[in-house]
Amino acid sequence: MIPTEWFLVLSAILFAIGVCGVLTRRNGITIFMSIELMINAVNLTFVAYARLFGDLHGVMFVFFIMAIAAAEAAVGLAIFISLFHHRASIDVDEANLMHW
Amino acid sequence: MSYAFDTTDIVLSVVKIAVVLLALLNVVPIMVWVERRGSALIQDRPGPNRVGPFGLLQSFADALKFILKEDIIPAGAHKWIYTLAPTFGLLPALTTIAVVPWGRKFFIEEREFLGRTLFEGGRWFEPVIVNVNVGILIVFALASLGVYGIVAAGWASNNKYSMFGAIRASAQMISYELALTLAAVSVLLAAGSLRLTDVVWQQSGTFRLFDTIPIPAWNAFSPAMWIAFVVFVVAGFAETNRLPFDFAEAEAELVAGYHTEYSSMKFALFFMAEYMAMTTMSALIVTLFLGGWDIPWYNEPPTFLGFILSVAAFVAKVALLLFVFVWVRWTIPRLKYDILMRLGWKVFLPLAFLNIVIVAAFIAMRWL
């Protein structure tokens, strides 16, 4: 049986990579993908702890996170399509107006 | 998770994997021949008949031709992804079959061989590579990866026809996967399990129509699942990119779609992936709706003979469905793209939902 810490460390590294992507990149789609990466790192933590404690609550949380991530992807990509229609770019520096 | 394997288990697993992979690989040349002769039959022309009797060796001539062609990577193509894309397409086609049961399980007696005791205490031989309790989900998970081969190839080729093929394929596959999955949900509701062996067992045996005529208890014959069967088969055609849904390729509009730029063995890999995906889809349709390895009106004994007979039945059903794939391809013309999307979202998806409700009602009324 693999120790739970190892999964947590892997999750921490992936989460930090996601943070790095959000902080350093300006391409909206890449930032969005980094966020998905962070969400997945969190999912891994949930499942690792769920196994450690031997109950299903963590698994249920992952289940809901996946559903919400799907919704988030749909809306987020729609926002980027809309942004692209207006600015012909998805550089997040261009998204400097709250309303368009 | 326990990995308590002994040597016999490992040997049996390797034998199963080898048998299934060899069978799957050998389907390709046979299907190429069937496709070419079948199209000739339908279009009333002789078809390939020079290489070997009835042109049987035509596939090998084709393979030789593929190998001898020049392997081109177009300028401006993304080299890595262009080279890897054919394997993206091939992997799901090769791996999905692993959870599909292809015969009745039988009991192997303990026996002596060269002074060693084999199969100590006897053991059951389950003719499926991995019998996991989430079998059907694994199928859909791997099948959903099939789109990446097409998308990666279309994008990496740096060709606008390839690109259109890739964009169309991604939209089409996502849309029809929903209908495919929901149609399968009906079957799983009836079987009460995600394990494909359970799905097949639930379909073995007969039910009596009007209390007189015995009919095999296959899902396709059960009134609750007619709609699901039709939806699943149609969505299966769309998932495997076969006519009338071959929009990723669409040779009349997009030259050759996503594999316009491919030549030589890379093209051959796409070709193989297509036929393997067809075989896997046929095996899946057979397993979910046509009773899997079940022989109608016959109760296979749990012996080697029963196993062989059930495998023969399974292969026969898959072969029949593969012929239907060819038959449909050369009979029905390609749809228009907007009609395809409208069909997927506004006809097949609601129909699949409707069927889930019907099956649930049947279960609630204890008719199933």
Place this chain on the structure above:
Amino acid sequence: MLEFIVFFFFAAVAIVFALVVILHRNPVVGALSLVASFFALAVMYVLLDAPFLAALQVIVYAGAIMVLFLFVIMLLNLQHVAEPNTRPVQQFLGYFASATFAAGLVYYVSKYAVLHALPPTRFSTSAQAIGERLFEAYIFPFEMVSILLLAAIVGALMLSGKAAVAIR
């Protein structure tokens, strides 16, 4: 032994492809790498005795969400978008901050995150167990999520549909 090899191999796959996602300038390569990374995470779920979640991970993330990403990237033709380095100082600070964050997180997680006193428990994540939990204890969040998905569909249509373009 075998599971340790599998763990390290797929952990390496997950991390390397995650790095490709944030470092490669081509979003299509990034999206394909993210698929590989998610696939490696699905293997992690199998190692954590949750094959149901592993299948779900591949179906939802690799099969649906990432295809959507690729579709949008190709539709908007974003693969040749240049990303000029206009703020080198901030970018360096970003790398530095996230590296520090990673180091701290890994340190504290490996040191304090696990209570070793817990006895090993049986952990069943069969579809049946999850289904029963979903429709009993979690029925309200389940309904909420379905409403959220509906709202997302409407929102996505509003944002990207023909109507939005016409209003503009």
